Amino acid sequence: xxxxxxxxxxxxxxxxxxxxxxxxxxxxxxxxxxxxxxxxxxxxxxxxxxxxxxxxxxxxxxxxxxxxxxxxxxxxxxxxxxxxxxxxxxxxxxxxxxxxxxxxxxxxxxxxxxxxxxxxxxxxxxxxxxxxxxxxxxxxxxxxxxxxxxxxxxxxxxxxxxxxxxxxxxxxxxxxxxxxxxxxxxxxxxxxxxxxxxxxxxxxxxxxxxxxxxxxxxxxxxxxxxxxxxxxx
Numbered sequence: 513x514x515x516x517x518x519x520x521x522x523x524x525x526x527x528x529x530x531x532x533x534x535x536x537x538x539x540x541x542x543x544x545x546x547x548x549x550x551x552x553x554x555x556x557x558x559x560x561x562x563x564x565x566x567x568x569x570x571x572x573x574x575x576x577x578x579x580x581x582x583x584x585x586x587x588x589x590x591x592x593x594x595x596x597x598x599x600x601x602x603x604x605x606x607x608x609x610x611x612x613x614x615x616x617x618x619x620x621x622x623x624x625x626x627x628x629x630x631x632x633x634x635x636x637x638x639x640x641x642x643x644x645x646x647x648x649x650x651x652x653x654x655x656x657x658x659x660x661x662x663x664x665x666x667x668x669x670x671x672x673x674x675x676x677x678x679x680x681x682x683x684x685x686x687x688x689x690x691x692x693x694x695x696x697x698x699x700x701x702x703x704x705x706x707x708x709x710x711x712x713x714x715x716x717x718x719x720x721x722x723x724x725x726x727x728x729x730x731x732x733x734x735x736x737x738x739x740x741x742x743x744x745x
Contacts, residue, residue, distance in 0.1 A: 515561050523588075641676070
């Protein structure tokens, strides 16, 4: 947990430096402090994982670290190109944060659980990736309307979410058919997909952060409980 938190903290100062460089052509007067924050947190986080890799001989962590570094560099490249709000950047961020799923499997000491580690990573990344399209859909329709949105307007705003749900459904089907995960694991996506479809059907235009925060927290807990139960059965 400490290693993940340290590495997460090193992302913000580097992203700010890259954005300033891309916009203004220089890093700004706070550059020394930002570089120091980046370096300190990067070394602290890396040291934690190096300890496990060397002391406990968890060499599998090196593979997860390589995947994390590649995702981190890709995300920061998009930040430098001023595309940090793009779908690609946000999905890369989700994939990076959900690396905690395979890390947990590796740190459990299971030497032959590579498939489980990858599957859990995919499931968590696909689940939280849905929020990228959902939030963009709600932002497109957040302006207050004098009349309810038409069916065409609802579908236009939600087509990204529907496309993503279709892709995820196909992926879940393939994982079940290949025996990579139990059938019940696919059911973990039903609450959040149902919630998004309900929001489209209602044509909600205003996004209350408090209400959305509560709703997404409840949905995430349901996802975790169903996922845990599916692998326990």
